[in-house]
Amino acid sequence: MTDELTLDEAQKAITAGMRAARSIDQPMNIAVVDSGGHLIAHVRMDGAIKASIDISIRKARTSILMNLPTSALAEATQPGAELYGLELTSGGMVTFGGGIPVVRNGVTVGAVGVSAGSVDQDVTVAEAVAAKLAKAPS
Template identity: 50%
Template sequence: MRRILPLVLMFLLLAATVQAAEVKKQLPGDLTLAEARKVLETALIKAEAQGVPMNIAVVDAGGNLKAFVRQDGAFLGSIDVATKKARTARFFNMSTAQLGAASQPGKELYGIEVTNDGLAIFGGGELLVKDGVIVGAIGVSGGSVAEDTNVAKAGAAAFESVKKNK
C-alpha cells in the first residue's frame, strides 16, 4: 500500500497538470489570432485594390510573428522588410514613418536603424492598440512607401473596428 500511494499521488498530480495545460487563457494585452487574421485580410484587400503584390506581417505585443502573407509576385526581399517594419513599430511604440522622421541626419535618433539586428525606418509599419495597450503591429512591403503605408493603415483601421465590435 505504501508503494501505491506515491504512484497514485503522482498520477493525480500529472492529470491535474495536463488538465491545467489544456485550459487556454488569453493574456491581457495579447493579440488574438482572429484579430491578427482580420488585420491581415483587410490589408490584403487594400493591397489587391492597389494592384501591387505585397508582403504583410502582423506581430504580437512581444514583436513575435503572429500572421503573414506573401501575395503572388511580391518581392522576396520584402518578406524581411515587412516583418522588420512590424517589429520596428512595436519595439519603439510608433509608426515606422514617425521613427524615420526622428532618425534623419541631425535628429536625435540618427543611426538607430542599425540597432536590433536592423530596423525599417520608412512608412509601412503601424501599431495595433487595444484599450490603450499596444498589442501588436502590422508591417507591409512590396510597393512604394505610400502604397505600403496605405495597406498598413487599412489593416490597423480594421483592428480598430474589430475591437469596437467586441
C-alpha cells in the same frame, strides 16, 4: 476579454490588407506581430517581392518596439539627426513608412508591417490592417 491579438484576428486583418493591396494593384507582404514583437501571421501575396518579406516583419517589430508608426522615425534617423543609426539596433529596425502599432482600449497590443510597394502604398495597406485589428473582438 483579453486585449492580446489572436491568430484568427491577424488572419482576418491580413485579408483586409490583401483587399486594400488589390484595390491599388500592388501585391504586398503583410506581417502582424504581438506586443512583444513576435510574429503572429505573415503573407506574401503572389507577385510581391521576396526582399520585402523581411522588411515587412522588421517594420512591424520596429513599430512595436518604438511604439510609433515607422514613418515617424524617418526624419529623426537621417545622417546628423538625433536618432541616426537607430536602424542598426535591435536586430535591424526599419525607419520608413509601413509599420503601424495596433492600439486597443488605449493599450498597444501589437503592430503591422507592410512592404513591397511605394512607402505611400505600404502605409495605405498597413492602415487597413491596423484599423481591422484595433477593433476589439465581440
